Amino acid sequence: MTASLDRAACEALDAADPLAPLRERFLLPERVIYLDGNSLGALPRTTAARVARTVETEWGRDLITSWNKAGWIGLPRAVGAKIARLIGAEADEVVVCDSTSVDLYKLAAAALSLNAPRRVILAEAGDFPTDLYILQGLAGSVGAELRMVAPEAIEGALDQTVAVLVLTETNYRSGEIHDMAGLTAKAHAVGALTVWDLSHSAGVLPVDLNGAEADFAVGCGYKYLNGGPGAPAYVFVARRWHERFRQPLSGWLGHARPFSFVDDYTPAPGIDRAQCGTPPVLSLVALDEGLNSFEGVEPKALYEKAGRLGDLFIALVEQRLSGHGFEIASPRDPARRGGQVALRHPEAYAICQALIDRGVIPDFRAPDVVRFGLVPMYVRFADLWDAVEVLLQVMQSGAWKDARFAVRAAVT
Numbered sequence: 550m551t552a553s554l555d556r557a558a559c560e561a562l563d564a565a566d567p568l569a570p571l572r573e574r575f576l577l578p579e580r581v582i583y584l585d586g587n588s589l590g591a592l593p594r595t596t597a598a599r600v601a602r603t604v605e606t607e608w609g610r611d612l613i614t615s616w617n618k619a620g621w622i623g624l625p626r627a628v629g630a631k632i633a634r635l636i637g638a639e640a641d642e643v644v645v646c647d648s649t650s651v652d653l654y655k656l657a658a659a660a661l662s663l664n665a666p667r668r669v670i671l672a673e674a675g676d677f678p679t680d681l682y683i684l685q686g687l688a689g690s691v692g693a694e695l696r697m698v699a700p701e702a703i704e705g706a707l708d709q710t711v712a713v714l715v716l717t718e719t720n721y722r723s724g725e726i727h728d729m730a731g732l733t734a735k736a737h738a739v740g741a742l743t744v745w746d747l748s749h750s751a752g753v754l755p756v757d758l759n760g761a762e763a764d765f766a767v768g769c770g771y772k773y774l775n776g777g778p779g780a781p782a783y784v785f786v787a788r789r790w791h792e793r794f795r796q797p798l799s800g801w802l803g804h805a806r807p808f809s810f811v812d813d814y815t816p817a818p819g820i821d822r823a824q825c826g827t828p829p830v831l832s833l834v835a836l837d838e839g840l841n842s843f844e845g846v847e848p849k850a851l852y853e854k855a856g857r858l859g860d861l862f863i864a865l866v867e868q869r870l871s872g873h874g875f876e877i878a879s880p881r882d883p884a885r886r887g888g889q890v891a892l893r894h895p896e897a898y899a900i901c902q903a904l905i906d907r908g909v910i911p912d913f914r915a916p917d918v919v920r921f922g923l924v925p926m927y928v929r930f931a932d933l934w935d936a937v938e939v940l941l942q943v944m945q946s947g948a949w950k951d952a953r954f955a956v957r958a959a960v961t
């Protein structure tokens with residue numbers, strides 16, 4: 550594809566793209582090129598009406614009877630079952646509840662107690678901050694030891710002292726993918742358990758938790774799964790752990806009989822014991838619609854397109870932006886790269902703001918990365934041509950030097 554890269558060539562890729570019609574499932578504003586769906590997925594066309602119906606009819610008219618009548622109480626499992634298909638799990642191994650941060654705490658704590666007296670948590674330095682912060686908090690509260698090592702040192706650090714390996718499969722900054730099956734096997738070989746964070750994997754890569762014999766996993770509902778801002782997260786517990794799995798946030802919705810109102814906690818059989826408190830119904834129906842946008846879509850096909858989008862983007866950056874100080878900070882091999890491409894530049898923050906000002910929306914990740922999310926459901930090949938064109942203008946004109954682009958917002 551390198552010889553004849555122009556806009557027409559990109560349009561031809563869109564015309565031949567079997568996934569192109571999926572874009573119609575989303576409401577995207579005109580004249581915006583959205584390259585941040587890996588941070589907040591776009592709005593599915595059906596979500597607003599579904600949430601309105603839940604509010605007006607189920608809540609407004611039917612009031613509390615909707616817990617049974619509309620099936621609200623079953624939503625955590627029903628939505629979990631839709632996620633299961635995307636991550637290589639069985640329907641009864643996944644439940645939606647709480648946030649990724651909270652769920653990670655529950656799973657890492659459960660893994661630690663399953664593997665006592667071992668007390669070492671092994672994690673990756675540079676992993677997504679909340680994962681590391683949560684593990685620091687957990688280690689402090691239960692007297693465990695957190696070992697954080699560089700990605701290339703993980704294998705070597707797996708020894709007989711490790712209780713649990715906690716890793717994000719796809720790195721949030723570089724998009725580099727860990728070998729889940731290989732590392733899980735190595736962890737098991739030394740007697741360690743695994744907790745995988747799938748936040749940047751599910752919905753764009755063909756994740757195969759059971760194929761990899763993973764023990765536990767968590768992931769985020771508002772990125773590739775299109776659940777909306779602050780959507781709840783999901784928990785996977787492999788069926789072989791269902792009986793022995795105990796998590797510390799033993800709220801009533803994880804009880805075997807929540808409506809018996811007894812004083813003592815008895816965990817529910819199966820994955821339901823991962824739940825804690827009352828499910829966030831409005832957020833759950835929005836996430837359900839986000840998952841409906843995957844109907845008839847195979848993760849393999851999404852991943853194949855994400856790889857081609859990434860290859861095109863890298864080729865365009867190299868052809869058109871050479872001499873402007875960008876460095877590709879993601880793997881070039883699409884098999885090792887998730888659904889994003891990161892560009893490193895000393896002025897990354899201001900450049901990112903100048904792009905957003907011109908209707909091209911990536912995001913900035915400190916200290917020096919502009920991250921471009923190439924979500925295969927709605928990003929077009931021609932969008933990448935246009936985005937690189939705008940980036941070229943920003944660099945050539947020096948537009949990023951405008952003082953207002955140096956002001957840091959609360960959320961980057």
Ligand SMILES: *Cc1c(COP(=O)(O)O)cnc(C)c1O
Pocket residue numbers: 648649650651677679680717721746748749769782
């Ligand atoms: C997005 C993301 C989270 C988000 O956690 P919240 O509890 O929803 O804020 C956690 N971990 C990783 C790896 C993520 O990418």
